[in-house]
Amino acid sequence: MDIKIVVHKLADGEQLVVEPCPPSDPGPGEIRLRHHAIGVNFVDIYFKRGLYALPPSALLGVEGAGVVEAVGPEVQRLKVGDRIAYAGYPVGAYCSTRLLPEERAVLLPDDVPFALVAASMLKGLTAHMLLTVTYPVGPGTRLLVHAAAGGVGSILTRWAKHLGATVIGAVGSPEKAELALALGADAVIVGRDADFIRETHRLTGGTGVDFVVDGIGSQTLLKSLGCVHASGLVASIGQAGGAVPDIPKHLSSRLVRPSVLASSRDAAFYAAGSAAVLQALRSGIITVTSRDYALSDAAKAHMDLEAGRNSGSLLLIP
Secondary structure, three states: OOOEEEEEEEEOEEEEEEEEEEOOOOOOEEEEEEOOOOOOOHHHHHHHOOOOOOOOOOOOOEEEEEEEEOOOOOOOOOOOOEEEEEEEOOOOEEOOOEEEEEOOOOEOOOOOOHHHHHOHHHHHHHHHHHHHHHHHOOOOOOEEEOOOOOOHHHHHHHHHHHHOOOEEEEEEEEEHHHHHHOOOOOEEEEOOOOOHHHHHHHHHOOOOEEEEEOOOOHHHHHHHHEEEEEEEEEEEEOOOOOOOOOOHHHHHHEOOOOOOOHHOHHHHHHHHHHHHHHHHHHHHHOOEEEEEEEEHHHHHHHHHHHHHOOOEEEEEEE
């Protein structure tokens, strides 16, 4: 039976509920995709909690991969049987089949597995945005990556190393430190309570780094601002550890808050970023470890993600 995962709002929080989901007929310019793999991202948690607005009747989920099962009128580029992936808006990936605008579908080469691209499409677009648009990273760039063994962090670490950067990873445990080093990190700061301002300055000879990617938020973001030199930049891309605090005015020039979901609405960005991600996957620049859950176990996947029990990416398999 085809299913979807629906968010029910309760007095004490949210609950993910499995419901039947018969396939729908695509309209003009739409395709119907049968998912083979669906990516789970922390932005799904933000939508679930109401931190980001979820359109009425929309499902969670912003990336997936599978096979085109039906095409609507005016579809010109795709045909039944094509292998495709997507990331970004419109939300609604937590289902066996879904309707998708044709322009959001990215054709997949035969040598790119569904699971690999579903685990890395949005995260890869995020990394590409951060390393090229937010702060052009190249040889000599010094970069601090929080959660360096996580989904985005692991891709950032490998891709930044490929571009010639020196990467310092911040992780929560010795096990994740080993993974970050295996991904290419030059040094790792271990422990949620580590003094990473002091450690970052020690590792850079007292100067600080050029660029910090912070998906933690809370007080960690304020500390991240202390890790860059006077002309450095901090990119805040999430708040897994709590809400982003007020930033002192004298530090605000060092902070940016780029959004891959907003950026991916731009057709040129989406096309260039998707092509770069696929090339990075095919060349081995991006290598992803993932943990699979049945689509019906989406609630368990969210619990593990929120508790930080994962390294790499999480996938839902219909």
